Amino acid sequence: MSVLIVGSTALDSIKTPKAENPRLLGGSASHAAVAASFFGPVNMVGVVGDDFPRRYIQLYERHQIDLEGLQRVPGKTFHWSGEYELNMNNRRTLLTELGVFETFNPQLPKSYTSSPFVLLANIAPSLQEHVLNQMRKPKFVVADTMDLWLNIALPDLLKLIKRLDGFVLNDSEAQMLTKEENLFPALKKIHQLGPKYVIIKKGSHGSILSSPGGLFLCPAYPLPKVVDPTGAGDSFVGGMMGFLAASKGGIDKNIRRAMVYGSVVASYCCEGFGLQRTDRVTRAQVEQRMRELTQLTKFA
């Protein structure tokens, strides 16, 4: 089955202690869509300006991402610039130019509205809900978010969360949202906001799922070198949704493996700037790291 992904499509200028890379392909939808594309068909919704490089369109096409929902309009593509500290965890935003995103009004192609799996990747919650409103009876709707929306659009976000099957956020966001230091009471409080499936991302420490099938402690793939973690969280949730959409059986049967697949795709994401590494990864390489993670976590 297909997965519909809406989110940002951006140009990212990224500085790390070792290198600087201007105008990479970035944005939550780009990362999530490429990650999901390893497993099955993806419909992507987003907007880019007339400065958007042709080679990035070709990258989407190379991954069989359907682009009917990608608006191309006059103006500048959303541009984000950030800088990472030596530990590759702390980052600060240097610049955010919304460009064509400022007036983005996502209109779904008719064929998209019946996608059974919907990923509302990180973007303003009002836009996420605007897309959700156009969907006809989706089977499984998941949203990701970021601290910015907790700070400036909390009422919109809370309204959206009520309608979700699954909600994904990172540990510091979960603490911010629930005022709970400990993640397990935080998970309980987030369930009370609506979603049956709550996933807290912990970067290199993996992630935690709380669901009708119980808790799951999902490992991260161990990386001896992190080149650029931008988009790792988007890759994680994109890979997860792509695998779920491609799998037979219910969510509870598949979601644990789906998360581990998400971890694997996120690990590749971290090994290159922007999408440079993920773009070159094969499904066989994804399967290889799945086998490794199985081996790395076995103790029974």
Add this chain to the structure above:
Amino acid sequence: MSVLIVGSTALDSIKTPKAENPRLLGGSASHAAVAASFFGPVNMVGVVGDDFPRRYIQLYERHQIDLEGLQRVPGKTFHWSGEYELNMNNRRTLLTELGVFETFNPQLPKSYTSSPFVLLANIAPSLQEHVLNQMRKPKFVVADTMDLWLNIALPDLLKLIKRLDGFVLNDSEAQMLTKEENLFPALKKIHQLGPKYVIIKKGSHGSILSSPGGLFLCPAYPLPKVVDPTGAGDSFVGGMMGFLAASKGGIDKNIRRAMVYGSVVASYCCEGFGLQRTDRVTRAQVEQRMRELTQLTKFA
């Protein structure tokens, strides 16, 4: 087989945002020995003063810990006092009174010197080596440490590390020792110092083993409430060594399960002040959390 454990035997006064508890039973050897006692016989080496409460001796005895190696001498028992922040991770030392530890010269009872498993729990590395020098052909020697010794006794510690089979430290100590931000290159550098088995503890994020049998990502048991994390690392390594000593077969066959057992005992440790919770735990409760952790991490 028996495990010999040397380390500190102390009175801990612990302050958390919610409570204050003076003169609890503490010290690395106390926590590690009680943790190991769930699995088999333990010989404990340490020193206490004449102020050491009778009820704490009874606690050791209740757990069948052999006390022939526990010196009782005139003077004050080692007293540590610390305060935790709200997140229960950051702590600061308020007071350290070495007392009888200042002149501690561990002399092993003859029957102890043939223990095949040796845990040099956190204590000055010169004392750890002094004990190791008295052992006859131990099968598996593991040491734990803390940042203090990296700062004030690094040459002693490096000398000891060369002689170890296994070395255990936490993530920030590994970074301090190797000057590597990323834990995987840090593990490699620590192997070069001698030990074949290196374990990096990451608190509530679990731990990582690097060994001849490969890497292992060991989960932490999820705790919705942490009362007092003091001694959790000692409980982890004590539980691990206790299980290894009690198990048939080689180290590589058993060490992963041993670490998970260590995680389980450490989780109980965090649920009460000092050893109050661990003291009341049964082997059946340990097995129950083992089954839970197996379930919580399954995805294949």
